[in-house]
Amino acid sequence: MANKEELKQLLRELNKQGGSALVKERAAKFLKDVDAKTLSLAEQELMEEGVSQEHLRSLCEVHLEVLGEALEQSKPETEKEHPVSILMDEHEIILQNLAELREIVGQVEAAEGFGDIPNQLERLKAITHLLLETESHHQREEEALFPRLERHGVTGPPQMMRLEHEELRAKKRRLAELTEQAKSMNYEEFSTELSQVGSYIASNLRDHIFKEDNILYPTALQTLSAEEWSEVSKEFDRIGYCCFTPQVSRQ
Ligand SMILES: [Fe+2]
Ligand SMILES: [Fe+2]
Numbered sequence: 365m366a367n368k369e370e371l372k373q374l375l376r377e378l379n380k381q382g383g384s385a386l387v388k389e390r391a392a393k394f395l396k397d398v399d400a401k402t403l404s405l406a407e408q409e410l411m412e413e414g415v416s417q418e419h420l421r422s423l424c425e426v427h428l429e430v431l432g433e434a435l436e437q438s439k440p441e442t443e444k445e446h447p448v449s450i451l452m453d454e455h456e457i458i459l460q461n462l463a464e465l466r467e468i469v470g471q472v473e474a475a476e477g478f479g480d481i482p483n484q485l486e487r488l489k490a491i492t493h494l495l496l497e498t499e500s501h502h503q504r505e506e507e508a509l510f511p512r513l514e515r516h517g518v519t520g521p522p523q524m525m526r527l528e529h530e531e532l533r534a535k536k537r538r539l540a541e542l543t544e545q546a547k548s549m550n551y552e553e554f555s556t557e558l559s560q561v562g563s564y565i566a567s568n569l570r571d572h573i574f575k576e577d578n579i580l581y582p583t584a585l586q587t588l589s590a591e592e593w594s595e596v597s598k599e600f601d602r603i604g605y606c607c608f609t610p611q612v613s614r615q
Contacts, residue, residue, distance in 0.1 A: 371406045400582035408520025447596045448581045453610045455573045462566045469562040492543045495536045497606040502529045508599035516587045521580045528572045
C-alpha cells in the first residue's frame with residue numbers, strides 16, 4: 365500500500381512542475397498502487413495545508429491524466445440495486461447524452477443558419493431536459509452520500525464535487541435558456557454561446573463523472589458500513605430518481 369506522505373509529496377511536485385514528463389512517469393508508477401481512499405485523504409490534507417481548491421482541481425486533472433487507464437480498471441462493482449450502481453448507471457446515460465451534445469455543438473458551428481439545423485435543435489431540447497433531470501442525481505449525492513462521507517472525516521472530495529455541481533447547475537440553466545430562446549437570437553450569437561456553454565458542460569460534467577466513478581464512489585465503498593448504505597438507499601427512495609434512471613427493484 366502506497367504511503368500517504370509520499371503521495372502528498374508527489375502531488376506537490378506534480379503541482380509545482382505542471383506535470384513534466386519525468387514526474388508524470390514517476391507518478392503513473394506510484395499511483396497504480398494507491399487506493400481511492402488514500403488518494404482522497406492525501407488531497408484533502410493538501411487542501412487543509414492551504415493548497416487552494418482551484419489549484420487542487422488542476423492538480424486533480426493532471427493526476428487523472430496520469431492515472432488514466434489504471435483507474436478505469438478499478439471502477440467499483442456492486443449489486444445492481446446498490447446506490448453506487450444506480451448512480452453509475454445514471455452516469456452512463458448522462459455520458460451518452462454529453463457525447464451527443466458535443467456532436468451537436470460541432471454541427472451548429474459548421475452550419476450557417478437555423479434553417480440548417482432543425483433536427484439538432486430538437487435533439488438539443490431533449491438533451492437539455494435530461495441534463496436538468498440530473499438535479500435529482502446531484503441531490504441524492506449531496507444529501508444522502510456526501511454527509512455520511514463527511515461524518516467519517518472524508519471532507520475534501522465531497523466539497524470539490526459540490527462546487528462542481530454548483531458551477532454545472534448555472535451552465536445547465538444557461539443552456540436551457542439558450543435552447544428556449546434560440547430562434548429569437550441572431551444565429552452567430554447563438555452558435556458562439558452554445559459552443560461555449562455546450563463545450564463547458566460536455567467536458568466538465570464528463571470529468572466530474574470520471575472523478576466520482578473512480579475516486580469518490582470507491583472511497584465511499586471503502587468507508588461506509590452496510591448499515592449506512594441501507595440508510596443511503598432509503599434516502600434515495602425518498603428523494604426520488606431521474607426520468608431516465610434504469611428501473612431498480614428493491615425488496
Ligand atoms: Fe456529482
Ligand atoms: Fe454523479
